[in-house]
Amino acid sequence: MSDISKKSLTEIVRLIKKKEIKSEEVTQSFIKNINNDKKLNSFITNCSEEALNKAKTFDKSPKLDTLLPGIPIAVKDLFCTKDIKTTAGSKMLENFIPNYESTITNNLWKEGAFLLGKLNCDEYAMGSSNETSYFGNVMNPIAENTVPGGSSGGSASALAADLTPVTIGTDTGGSIRQPASFTGTVGLKPTYGLCSRWGIVAFASSLDQAGPMTKTVEDSALMLEAMAGFDKKDSTSINKKTESYSKNLNENIKGLKIGVPKEYRVDGMPNEIDKLWENGKKLLIDSGAEIIDISLPHTKYALPTYYIVAPAEASSNLARYDGVKYGFRSEKSNNLIEMYENTRSEAFGDEVKRRILIGTYVLSSGYYDAYYLKAQKVRQLIKKDFDQSFKKVDAILTPSTPSSAFKIGEKKNDPISMYLNDIFTVPVNLAGIPAISIPGGTDNNNYPLGLQLIGKPLDEQKLLNIAYAIEKKISFKQSLNKWWEK
Amino acid sequence: MSIDKDTVKHISKLARISVDDTKIDNLSKDLSSIFKFIEKLNELNTDNVEPLSSILNEPLRLRKDEINDGKIREKILENSPQKNEEFFVVPKVIE
Numbered sequence: 027m028s029d030i031s032k033k034s035l036t037e038i039v040r041l042i043k044k045k046e047i048k049s050e051e052v053t054q055s056f057i058k059n060i061n062n063d064k065k066l067n068s069f070i071t072n073c074s075e076e077a078l079n080k081a082k083t084f085d086k087s088p089k090l091d092t093l094l095p096g097i098p099i100a101v102k103d104l105f106c107t108k109d110i111k112t113t114a115g116s117k118m119l120e121n122f123i124p125n126y127e128s129t130i131t132n133n134l135w136k137e138g139a140f141l142l143g144k145l146n147c148d149e150y151a152m153g154s155s156n157e158t159s160y161f162g163n164v165m166n167p168i169a170e171n172t173v174p175g176g177s178s179g180g181s182a183s184a185l186a187a188d189l190t191p192v193t194i195g196t197d198t199g200g201s202i203r204q205p206a207s208f209t210g211t212v213g214l215k216p217t218y219g220l221c222s223r224w225g226i227v228a229f230a231s232s233l234d235q236a237g238p239m240t241k242t243v244e245d246s247a248l249m250l251e252a253m254a255g256f257d258k259k260d261s262t263s264i265n266k267k268t269e270s271y272s273k274n275l276n277e278n279i280k281g282l283k284i285g286v287p288k289e290y291r292v293d294g295m296p297n298e299i300d301k302l303w304e305n306g307k308k309l310l311i312d313s314g315a316e317i318i319d320i321s322l323p324h325t326k327y328a329l330p331t332y333y334i335v336a337p338a339e340a341s342s343n344l345a346r347y348d349g350v351k352y353g354f355r356s357e358k359s360n361n362l363i364e365m366y367e368n369t370r371s372e373a374f375g376d377e378v379k380r381r382i383l384i385g386t387y388v389l390s391s392g393y394y395d396a397y398y399l400k401a402q403k404v405r406q407l408i409k410k411d412f413d414q415s416f417k418k419v420d421a422i423l424t425p426s427t428p429s430s431a432f433k434i435g436e437k438k439n440d441p442i443s444m445y446l447n448d449i450f451t452v453p454v455n456l457a458g459i460p461a462i463s464i465p466g467g468t469d470n471n472n473y474p475l476g477l478q479l480i481g482k483p484l485d486e487q488k489l490l491n492i493a494y495a496i497e498k499k500i501s502f503k504q505s506l507n508k509w510w511e512k
Numbered sequence: 513m514s515i516d517k518d519t520v521k522h523i524s525k526l527a528r529i530s531v532d533d534t535k536i537d538n539l540s541k542d543l544s545s546i547f548k549f550i551e552k553l554n555e556l557n558t559d560n561v562e563p564l565s566s567i568l569n570e571p572l573r574l575r576k577d578e579i580n581d582g583k584i585r586e587k588i589l590e591n592s593p594q595k596n597e598e599f600f601v602v603p604k605v606i607e
Contacts, residue, residue, distance in 0.1 A: 458567030
């Protein structure tokens with residue numbers, strides 16, 4: 027059989043259900059790739075051995091009436107996994123072994139999948155290039171010394187290099203869609219509340235949302251079906267029956283109205299991104315959809331709003347890391363306060379500290395109204411922009427990122443230029459709506475570029491259908507020469 | 513607004529993160545540029561705008577106030593950096 031690890035999840039599931047391949051063969055093919063990798067650094071914890079045992083157990087009496095029968099999956103190291111180290115890319119949690127399982131991973135295991143490993147990410151998911159991880163940079167399989175994006179950078183890298191058939195990430199301001207765009211893969215951020223946040227290391231609770239990262243749109247539909255669902259343990263979980271996204275996938279998008287917001291044409295945007303966007307419009311028209319010019323007037327305020335709201339929530343969420351209940355504790359302290367201060371200083375990296383300090387400041391006495399309250403008002407305006415637009419259109423088309431993947435170190439010392447990477451992805455999180463990034467083409471260096479489709483709340487099916495229709499027309503192919511195995 | 517060195521020291525105190533003196537200059541510079549960036553919001557009049565308090569269309573659920581787990585003291589203590597019997601241990605607080 028041709029290389030199993032190159033196949034889509036949907037294809038592997040089909041072959042397992044037809045008993046043409048065994049879970050053990052599938053698992054072995056990914057373990058082989060993981061073992062051959064010398065440079066990507068996408069894994070923090072390798073669970074190959076346990077995965078192989080699970081595969082063998084599965085093969086003994088295969089239960090085939092599940093969505094993910096016998097499928098090994100590596101996940102972002104932000105999802106708590108019972109008895110398996112969960113680091114969030116931080117020294118703080120370097121030795122943290124949860125004694126509970128996140129709802130999302132648990133949902134995957136209930137559908138027949140098992141854990142292949144834990145994937146590198148920016149520390150506490152704060153970053154756009156995977157350069158803030160305590161466990162080192164991750165490389166993008168498209169070229170050596172190129173970032174995979176972030177914060178789900180290890181996830182995107184492992185997926186693109188065929189080290190896992192699919193993966194899951196989290197997206198607070200673009201952390202699924204931007205790395206998907208940089209690696210030529212598909213990344214979906216669902217509606218806020220569709221996938222439970224229980225057991226995910228928290229960054230900014232009103233923005234965080236888990237989602238699938240896959241090779242095809244069909245795979246994303248299947249994964250979302252397995253992940254989504256009401257969870258009473260998450261107070262913001264939406265109580266709604268899970269849809270059969272994969273079964274209902276349909277490429278007929280005739281008559282749908284797709285909005286194109288003029289505000290996403292930003293100054294200094296490379297010509298290639300413009301061409302990508304134009305091509306996306308053309309493909310939608312070819313598929314029978316109608317393009318409509320729209321305006322999202324508050325778009326330029328989204329990033330400044332995000333850099334108040336997200337750090338504010340982060341500073342509050344990360345207050346729990348005090349060296350007492352779990353995680354790292356500094357040894358160099360004489361009293362309790364010093365212990366807190368040294369623990370947090372020694373175990374948090376620079377970007378995490380920066381964001382905690384921003385958050386602390388904007389929430390501090392005398393500044394709350396000027397920053398946090400102001401940001402929540404602007405967030406309302408950003409959400410209303412989308413509400414207004416969705417009265418006229420079914421979905422919105424934009425580029426996923428303002429550039430393709432950049433070199434490691436290129437933006438590391440300039441926080442603002444790093445933050446600008448998320449300019450097209452952040453508004454979606456602020457509005458709590460779903461969006462998907464699919465490979466739309468390549469730039470002059472042959473680096474992938476993503477197209478983003480944004481949908482109405484809980485309209486994931488339509489979003490997947492539109493993505494499915496244009497994915498077929500784009501037929502994006504990536505040929506990687508496996509330089510990381512040398 | 514520029515975030516001077518004293519402000520950096522003050523907020524690090526509030527955030528319980530000790531900051532090395534050698535790093536204060538850089539932090540002050542980085543934070544100042546970030547605040548300059550986020551203060552773009554000030555050009556927008558939001559006098560008559562309700563702040564967004566939830567992005568969910570439905571109100572948060574209430575649950576019954578009843579015990580549904582418990583008896584997990586040992587599990588909770590498992591990950592503690594320092595413990596003694598059933599207690600978390602911290603540096604001495606009372607002289």
